[in-house]
Ligand SMILES: Nc1nc2c(ncn2[C@@H]2O[C@H](COP(=O)(O)OP(=O)(O)OP(=O)(O)O)[C@@H](O)[C@H]2O)c(=O)[nH]1
């Protein structure tokens with residue numbers, strides 16, 4: 275048996291909700307768009323798909339200070355505060371006739387909001403601790419049954435939560451009542467909103483507030499042109515002339531035609547259902563289009579993931595040779611180990627060249643006075659410190675070479691363009707970089723990869739380097755010290771030890787990076803399931 279519209283929409287919301295986008299996107303993060311689409315499906319479409327005859331959800335929407343709250347108060351009696359302070363309305367207020375109360379219970383309609391009754395006692399009004407945004411709810415006998423009238427915060431607000439709240443309400447509404455003034459109707463934000471309504475095919479009424487005396491015809495004609503240009507045909511315009519407010523409210527006569535229009539929509543079951551259906555299918559077409567885009571972006575992540583793997587493999591190879599180079603170039607045979615060696619060699623030289631036992635005694639006496647011991651140890655310790663410093667600089671070079679390579683990967687698919695509105699972007703690149711740096715610094719603090727004898731081998735190598743290269747080296751000492759040593763073997767051993775450590779590190783860093791490349795094998799299958807459901811929905815329900 276075919277699924278009901280309600281069931282199919284909930285299924286689509288579930289499948290979209292499982293899309294775990296892992297690659298960065300230009301402009302808008304696909305994840306944010308996914309969340310908004312899921313909300314539209316659950317808050318509005320699935321709910322409407324089940325209860326087409328529920329009261330119409332009508333939102334008063336517009337910029338701050340155009341008079342939305344004043345108009346609502348004038349229509350239904352004083353509800354919310356109006357003010358010269360901008361913006362005033364921060365929490366949306368829903369007004370309904372007492373007969374419609376049950377529709378709001380059990381979240382059948384506007385399920386994405388926590389409803390707090392303004393006319394209930396204080397205790398229940400304070401009871402909300404959920405993550406969902408709050409909708410204050412009030413009843414009014416002045417409103418007909420069949421409509422929920424909602425006053426929203428300013429849709430183009432500089433306050434981010436206001437913008438998001440207003441957008442979320444627009445997404446859940448069946449009727450947009452766009453409020454503007456004679457001075458502000460041509461502002462681009464308002465025109466964009468009208469265009470969005472035209473795209474969605476949602477029913478719209480517009481209120482042109484604060485029209486100057488004698489300029490009604492001019493204002494109405496000018497605004498009407500803008501409305502036509504935005505693609506909205508026969509939208510009713512309710513003009514309200516500028517006048518004195520009475521107790522903060524407009525005289526009844528000024529809102530009479532608007533009230534009649536709303537009463538007419540609420541009271542006529544056929545008209546109401548037709549309006550709800552229009553919003554449902556208009557929004558559904560948009561949501562299906564967006565879902566299709568989300569599915570194809572998600573499927574494309576599989577290919578991006580493979581590109582990342584290939585790039586990383588290339589990177590690992592070049593990283594290895596860069597690492598070896600870095601090691602061989604490192605000034606391990608300079609600095610402190612060298613001066614330690616000179617000190618040591620000088621002492622041995624002195625001892626070696628002392629002709630009689632009395633001089634030797636004096637040398638021994640001086641050494642014990644200054645606490646000097648003729649020992650390889652300080653030199654080996656110095657070599658160890660030099661090795662530590664070389665490791666630090668090798669590790670530090672890894673992110674410096676890897677990060678630019680990641681940016682070169684160009685992981686932005688073209689389908690990602692133009693999806694966004696005003697939703698916060700999330701940089702997954704930065705998360706990726708942070709995770710990589712974390713993996714590298716974890717390696718940095720891990721145990722040293724060389725064996726105990728490595729510093730000693732380095733110190734001995736130092737002896738040989740000086741023996742071979744430096745004229746002023748105490749040759750007799752070196753001859754004495756190195757008579758039994760096999761130089762070539764020692765040098766080879768040292769190089770092997772160092773190269774072995776570098777290779778291990780390069781491999782470990784590469785493995786850590788590979789783990790960071792998102793696993794996307796299931797993406798194509800998940801996307802396919804969504805596309806199949808979209809096709810079914812289109813065949814069954816669209817047009
Ligand atoms: N004189 C006169 N003042 C008005 C009229 N409509 C609104 N006002 C005043 O304009 C100011 C803003 O009105 P509000 O109703 O708070 O505007 P709003 O659209 O709800 O604003 P936000 O809640 O910030 O989005 C208030 O001081 C109102 O008293 C009108 O028709 N005539």
Ligand SMILES: [Mg+2]
Pocket residue numbers: 342343344355356362363425426
């Ligand atoms: Mg307001």
